[in-house]
Amino acid sequence: MSNDTLSDDIALRIGLAARTLPDADPARLIRVLADTVGLPPTATTLDTLRVKDLKQAADGELADLDADVLKSILAILKGETGQTVAPAPPIEPYEEGDMPGSLRVACASNGGDELDGHFGAARHFLVYQVSPQEVRLIGVREIAESGTVEDKNGQRAALIADCQVLYVASIGGPAAAKVVKADIHPIKDAAGGSARDRMVALQRILGEKAPPWLAKAMGQSPEERVRFERSEDAA
Structure with a gap:
């Protein structure tokens, strides 16, 4: 290991990248970096990293991670995510019962109106209420995590x-x-793309065209769902 010290910028990158790990444990990432670029890592050595390196290093320490998570980690380590995060769209007024027969839909997002988030690494969830007649953004749920969270996926599902x-x-x-x-x-x-555009597309399969699982979620009666299934079989 070199006698050089770890710069504040690189330390921040490592800390942010570690947040995308299921257990948010920086020690796992340090082990991988030690095996790939040596310690302390620098901007120059981090630029040489590839997804393949992260997956294979330290006896496969990160081999179980989804490829998209590894790509996110790599981008953070290389300092490629320093751009300003676009603000989420404004929330629209909504009271329970405003939209009978509607669905509540979460979209994993990293900023703005984009549906671009990996479940385990997204910055927030855009929450829409969707009916055949309209779409409303009723919430933006920020994801606040720390290294003490044992079940990261469970926490996000609960949100x-x-x-x-x-x-x-x-x-x-x-x-x-x-x-x-x-x-x-x-x-x-x-x-990916615009989350609202996806919600508008979802509108087109609601109502009479909704598949049984979706009709059930919308609160349609069993008789209505059976009627749909029969009409589909006859088509």
């Missing part, structure tokens, strides 16, 4: 426990299991 559907750019198997256990239907949309 959106009142939602019936979750849109994410990506999600790993264990995290998806937590979401499903919370009775939330996850939908992976790797293409």
Whole structure:
């Protein structure tokens, strides 16, 4: 190990990158960096890193992580995420009961109106109320985590426990299991884009065209859901 000291900038990068780990443990990341670029890491040595390096280093310390999480870690370590985060859209007024037969949908986002978040690394969830007639953004739920959180995926699932559907750019198997256990239907949309545009698209499959699982979440009666299934079979 070199006698050089770790710069404040690199220390900040490591701390932010560690937050994307399931256990938010910087020690895991330090072990990987020690094996790949040596300690202390510098901006120059971090620039040489690849996703493959992170996955294989330190006897596969991070091998279980989703590729999108590793890409996020790499971008943070290289200082490529320093741009200003776009603010979330303004929240629209909503009272319980305003939109009968509607769904509550969470979208994992890293800023603005974008549906671009990995479930385990997104900055916040945009929460929409969606009915066949309208879409309202009713909440922006920030994700505050620390190294003391033992079940990061469970914490995030609990944050959106009142939602019936979750849109994410990506999600790993264990995290998806937590979401499903919370009775939330996850939908992976790797293409991303405007969250509101996705909600408008969702409107088109609501009502009479809603699949049974979606109709159930909207509160339609069993008779209505059976009627839909029969009409689909006859089509």
